[in-house]
Amino acid sequence: MSDITQSNSQTTQFDELPDAPPKRKIKLSWAGKTGVVVLIFWAIIVAIGPMIAPYYEGDILDEELFMVPGGDEYPDTDFQPPSKIVYLGTDYLGRDTLSRILYGARTTIGISFIATLWAYAIGVTLGIAAAVGSKLLDMTLSRLNDAVLAIPSLMLALVMIAALGSTIPLLILLTGIIYAASVFRIARSLGQEVMVSDFVEAARVRGEGLWWIITREILPNIAMPLATDFGLRFVWIILFISALSFLGLGVQPPMSDWGSMVKENLPGLIYGSIAPIVPSLAIATLTISVNMIVDDISAHSGGKLAKRMIS
Amino acid sequence: MSVLLEVDDLKISARRDDDSLLPIVKGVSFSVARGDVVALIGESGSGKTTIALSALGYTKPGLEFAGGEVRLEGEDVITMGSDQLRSLRGQRVAYLAQSAAATFNPALTIGEQVTESCVLHGILNQEQANERAETLYRALELPDPDRLGRRYPHQVSGGQLQRLMAAMALCGKPDLLVLDEPTTALDVTTQIEVLKAFKSVIKQEGSAAIYVTHDLSVVAQIADHIVVLYAGEVQEHGSAEQVVNQPGHDYTRRLMHAVRPPPAAGQGDESLSEHRRESPALQVKDITAGYGRKHNGMPAITVLRDVNVSIERGHTVGVIGESGCGKSTLARVMAGLLPAAQGQVLLDGDELQPALQKRKRSELQKIQFVFQMADTALNPRQRIDHILGRPLGFYLGLKGQEKRRRILELLDMVELPQDFAGRYPEELSGGQKQRVNLARALAASPEVLLCDEVISALDSIVGANVIELLKRLRKQTGVSFVFISHDLSTIASFADEIVVLYAGRVVEQGTTDHVLSPPYHPYTRLLISSVPELRVGWLEETMQTQEAQAGIDRVVTLTAVGCPFFDRCPLAIKDTCDRETPPVRQLSAGHTVECHRSEAEFMQ
Numbered sequence: 001m002s003d004i005t006q007s008n009s010q011t012t013q014f015d016e017l018p019d020a021p022p023k024r025k026i027k028l029s030w031a032g033k034t035g036v037v038v039l040i041f042w043a044i045i046v047a048i049g050p051m052i053a054p055y056y057e058g059d060i061l062d063e064e065l066f067m068v069p070g071g072d073e074y075p076d077t078d079f080q081p082p083s084k085i086v087y088l089g090t091d092y093l094g095r096d097t098l099s100r101i102l103y104g105a106r107t108t109i110g111i112s113f114i115a116t117l118w119a120y121a122i123g124v125t126l127g128i129a130a131a132v133g134s135k136l137l138d139m140t141l142s143r144l145n146d147a148v149l150a151i152p153s154l155m156l157a158l159v160m161i162a163a164l165g166s167t168i169p170l171l172i173l174l175t176g177i178i179y180a181a182s183v184f185r186i187a188r189s190l191g192q193e194v195m196v197s198d199f200v201e202a203a204r205v206r207g208e209g210l211w212w213i214i215t216r217e218i219l220p221n222i223a224m225p226l227a228t229d230f231g232l233r234f235v236w237i238i239l240f241i242s243a244l245s246f247l248g249l250g251v252q253p254p255m256s257d258w259g260s261m262v263k264e265n266l267p268g269l270i271y272g273s274i275a276p277i278v279p280s281l282a283i284a285t286l287t288i289s290v291n292m293i294v295d296d297i298s299a300h301s302g303g304k305l306a307k308r309m310i311s
Numbered sequence: 312m313s314v315l316l317e318v319d320d321l322k323i324s325a326r327r328d329d330d331s332l333l334p335i336v337k338g339v340s341f342s343v344a345r346g347d348v349v350a351l352i353g354e355s356g357s358g359k360t361t362i363a364l365s366a367l368g369y370t371k372p373g374l375e376f377a378g379g380e381v382r383l384e385g386e387d388v389i390t391m392g393s394d395q396l397r398s399l400r401g402q403r404v405a406y407l408a409q410s411a412a413a414t415f416n417p418a419l420t421i422g423e424q425v426t427e428s429c430v431l432h433g434i435l436n437q438e439q440a441n442e443r444a445e446t447l448y449r450a451l452e453l454p455d456p457d458r459l460g461r462r463y464p465h466q467v468s469g470g471q472l473q474r475l476m477a478a479m480a481l482c483g484k485p486d487l488l489v490l491d492e493p494t495t496a497l498d499v500t501t502q503i504e505v506l507k508a509f510k511s512v513i514k515q516e517g518s519a520a521i522y523v524t525h526d527l528s529v530v531a532q533i534a535d536h537i538v539v540l541y542a543g544e545v546q547e548h549g550s551a552e553q554v555v556n557q558p559g560h561d562y563t564r565r566l567m568h569a570v571r572p573p574p575a576a577g578q579g580d581e582s583l584s585e586h587r588r589e590s591p592a593l594q595v596k597d598i599t600a601g602y603g604r605k606h607n608g609m610p611a612i613t614v615l616r617d618v619n620v621s622i623e624r625g626h627t628v629g630v631i632g633e634s635g636c637g638k639s640t641l642a643r644v645m646a647g648l649l650p651a652a653q654g655q656v657l658l659d660g661d662e663l664q665p666a667l668q669k670r671k672r673s674e675l676q677k678i679q680f681v682f683q684m685a686d687t688a689l690n691p692r693q694r695i696d697h698i699l700g701r702p703l704g705f706y707l708g709l710k711g712q713e714k715r716r717r718i719l720e721l722l723d724m725v726e727l728p729q730d731f732a733g734r735y736p737e738e739l740s741g742g743q744k745q746r747v748n749l750a751r752a753l754a755a756s757p758e759v760l761l762c763d764e765v766i767s768a769l770d771s772i773v774g775a776n777v778i779e780l781l782k783r784l785r786k787q788t789g790v791s792f793v794f795i796s797h798d799l800s801t802i803a804s805f806a807d808e809i810v811v812l813y814a815g816r817v818v819e820q821g822t823t824d825h826v827l828s829p830p831y832h833p834y835t836r837l838l839i840s841s842v843p844e845l846r847v848g849w850l851e852e853t854m855q856t857q858e859a860q861a862g863i864d865r866v867v868t869l870t871a872v873g874c875p876f877f878d879r880c881p882l883a884i885k886d887t888c889d890r891e892t893p894p895v896r897q898l899s900a901g902h903t904v905e906c907h908r909s910e911a912e913f914m915q
Contacts, residue, residue, distance in 0.1 A: 198688040207675040220692035
C-alpha cells in the first residue's frame with residue numbers, strides 16, 4: 001500500500017486534467033420547444049378527442065340547425081362557414097369539421113404510430129441481423145431490401161389494396177413493410193459502425209455470445225439515433241397514409257381521417273370553404289412539429305445523423 | 312527582431328449549460344518575433360491548442376474570447392470581422408493540423424490542394440503557385456518534386472503527407488505558422504525526417520511559428536522559446552536552452568521527469584524467477600498471418616511471416632516496430648481475433664484453436680487483451696461497475712456482494728477512487744479510462760495480458776503514471792505481459808525481453824540488455840538512434856549519422872523474398888539481401904538476429 005499513497009501524493013500537486021468538458025444535455029431551441037408543445041397538444045387530442053367532439057364523426061347535421069329566422073326553409077348544410085353552431089364549418093356532406101378532425105386524429109395518428117412501430121420491428125431486427133451476421137446474410141438481406149426500395153411505394157400499396165380491399169390492418173401491415181426498408185438501411189449502417197468498435201471487439205475477445213453483444217453493446221449505442229429517426233419516419237408514414245386516403249384507398253367512410261378529409265372536401269375550395277384547409281393544417285402542424293424536434297436533436301448529435309437519414 | 316505576434320493577457324472561456332463561464336485560458340501573455348519558433352507545451356486540457364488557434368482569431372465551438380488581445384503586427388485579431396479574418400487565415404497565418412491523413416482530400420491531387428489556398432486568396436496565380444509548390448517540395452526534401460503535385464494523397468507515405476501539409480501552409484508565404492502536434496502521430500524514424508524538414512524550411516522561409524506539443528524532447532529540437540502551460544496558465548516561459556537545461560518551475564520538472572530516458576541497456580526489470588514453470592505461459596510458433604481472401608492457405612496480404620515468440624511466466628515481452636510492421640496483428644493472432652494462416656499458438660504448452668470462437672472460456676480467460684484506445688474500448692453506455700463486473704461474472708461466476716467487493720478492489724488496484732464505480736466512461740479523463748481498461752482485463756485474473764500501445768494515446772505524464780502502475784501490477788500479480796509499442800524508451804524501461812519486428816519479420820529478439828547494446832541489427836540501430844533526446848542540438852547531430860542518412864524517408868515494403876529492410880539498410884549487400892531470406896544468427900551475447908551480415912560486421 002505504501003507505493004499507492006506515494007504515487008497519489010505525487011499526482012495531487014498537478015491533477016490530471018479532464019479530457020473534455022462534460023457533455024451538454026440536449027437543449028431545445030425555440031423551434032424545438034414549439035414542436036414539443038404542438039406535439040403534446042395532438043397527443044391530448046388523440047386521448048380525449050371523441051369525448052370533447054360536439055357531434056359524432058359520421059353525423060350529417062340537421063338542416064334545422066342552420067335555419068335562420070325568415071330565411072330559406074331548407075338551407076344547404078354542406079360547406080357551411082364557421083359559426084357558433086359548427087366552429088370550423090361543415091364538410092361536403094354537412095358533417096361537422098371540428099368533430100371529424102377530433103375523431104380523425106385518433107385514426108390518423110393511431111394507424112401511423114402502429115405502422116411505424118411495425119416498420120421498426122421488422123427493419124431493426126433485420127438490420128441488426130445483417131450488421132452482425134455473415135457476409136452472405138448481409139448480402140441477401142441488403143439485396144432484398146434494395147428490391148423493396150426499388151418498387152415505388154405508392155404503386156405497391158395501390159396494387160395490394162386494389163387486390164385485397166382496404167382494411168385498417170392491411171393498411172398498417174403494408175405501410176410497415178414498405179417503410180421497414182428504409183429503417184433496415186439505417187439500423188444496418190448504425191449497427192455496422194458499432195460492430196467494428198473496440199468495445200465490441202473487447203466483448204468478442206471475452207467470448208461473449210451474439211445475443212449479449214446485440215442487446216448490451218450494440219442496441220444501447222444506436223437507440224438514440226434510431227429514436228430520432230423514428231420521429232421522422234412517423235411523419236412520413238402519416239403523409240403516406242394521408243396520401244392513400246386522399247386517393248380513396250386508405251381509411252374508408254364513415255370513419256374520418258385527415259387525408260381523406262382533404263380529398264373529400266377539395267371541391268369546397270371553389271366556394272371558399274375552409275373544410276379542406278383545416279385537415280391540411282392539422283397534418284402540417286403535426287408533421288412540422290415532429291420535424292422541428294428531430295432537427296434539434298440531430299443538430300445536437302453533430303449533424304451526422306441528419307445526413308444518414310436522407311434516404 | 313521585430314515582434315510579429317503579441318498575445319496579451321488572453322482569456323478564453325467555455326459557456327456552460329447554465330450560461331455561466333468556465334475559464335479555459337486564464338490570462339496568458341507571450342510574444343513571437345519574426346523568424347522565431349515558440350513552443351507551447353503542456354498536457355491535453357492545458358489550453359495549448361486553444362491558445363494557438365487564437366492566433367487565427369478562431370475558437371472552437373462552445374468557447375469564446377473573454378478578454379485580452381492577440382495582436383498580429385499591432386492589429387487585434389480577436390475583434391476582426393469575418394472578411395478580415397478570411398484574408399488573415401491562410402494568407403498571413405497558416406494552420407497545420409495534427410493528422411495530415413485526415414486533412415487531405417483523397418479525391419484531389421496533391422498539387423491542387425497545396426496550391427488551392429494561395430490561388431484562392433489571389434496571392435499567386437496557378438502557374439506561380441505550382442512553381443512555388445515545387446520549390447517547397449525540394450526544400451522539404453520530398454521525393455520526385457517535379458511530378459509529386461500530380462499524385463494523390465494515398466500514393467505517398469504518412470511522413471511525406473505531413474511534410475506536404477507544411478508545403479500547403481507555406482505556399483501562400485504566411486508570416487506565422489501554427490503547428491498543432493504535427494509529429495505526435497508519427498513513428499520515431501518518420502518523426503525525425505519531418506522535424507528536420509520543418510526546421511530547415513522555417514529557417515529558409517524566415518517565417519515565425521507557434522509549435523504546439525506535449526513532447527519536451529521534440530520541443531528541444533525545434534523551438535527557440537518555450538512556454539510551459541498548465542490548466543490555462545503560463546507556468547514557465549524562456550528560451551529553449553534555459554527551460555530544458557535549467558527548468559525553473561515544478562511543473563516543468565515534472566514534465567522533464569516524465570520524458571523517458573533514451574533506451575539503454577540495464578533498464579529492464581529483473582525477471583521474477585518465482586513464477587517460472589517449465590512451459591512458457593504463451594508461445595507462438597512459426598506464425599504466418601495476414602488479411603484478405605485466402606489463396607492456397609496463404610492470405611492475400613501477408614502481415615506476419617514465420618514469427619516465433621515465447622513469453623515466460625511473469626515475464627514481459629516488448630514488441631517494437633514502426634506502424635504497419637505487424638505488432639498489433641501479432642497480438643490479434645495471440646488473442647484469436649485473427650486466426651493465423653500457419654503456425655501454432657500455445658498456452659501453457661497446450662495448443663490453442665486459432666479462432667477465438669472455438670477456444671474454451673477458461674482459455675479465453677487466461678489471455679486478456681488491453682486495447683489501445685480506452686476512449687473507444689469502453690462502451691459509453693455502460694457504467695464502470697458494469698464494465699468491470701461483466702468479466703467477473705462471465706469468467707469467475709461472481710455475484711452480488713462478492714462481485715461488488717471485487718470491483719472496488721480492482722478500482723483500488725488501478726488507483727482510482729471507489730466512487731468511480733457509478734460513473735460513465737465519458738466522465739473520466741483519458742488516463743483514468745485507460746486504468747479502467749486495464750482493470751477490466753485484470754478482472755478476469757488472466758495469465759497473459761496483451762497490451763496494445765496502451766500509453767501511446769496518453770500524455771507523457773499520464774503515460775508515465777500508467778507505466779508505474781503496470782510495473783506494480785506485474786509485481787503484485789505475476790502476470791506475463793506482451794507489451795506492444797512503437798516507443799522504444801517505454802519498452803526499454805518495462806520489458807524483460809524485446810522482439811523487434813520489421814515488415815512482419817522478427818529481425819532481432821533477446822533480453823532487453825542484449826538487444827539494446829551492440830552488436831545491433833542495422834534496423835534496431837536505426838530505431839535506437841531515432842528516439843529524440845531531451846537535448847538542444849540532438850537533431851543536427853543525429854542527421855549526420857549513417858543510419859539516419861540511409862534509413863529515413865523510405866516506404867516499408869512487404870516482400871516474400873529477401874530481407875524487407877534491404878533498401879533502407881546501410882549494410883545491405885546487393886544481390887544477396889534482396890534475394891535470399893536472411894538466416895537467423897545466434898550472437899555471442901545470446902540473442903538472435905535475422906541478417907546476412909555477421910556479428911563482426913555489425914560492430915564496424
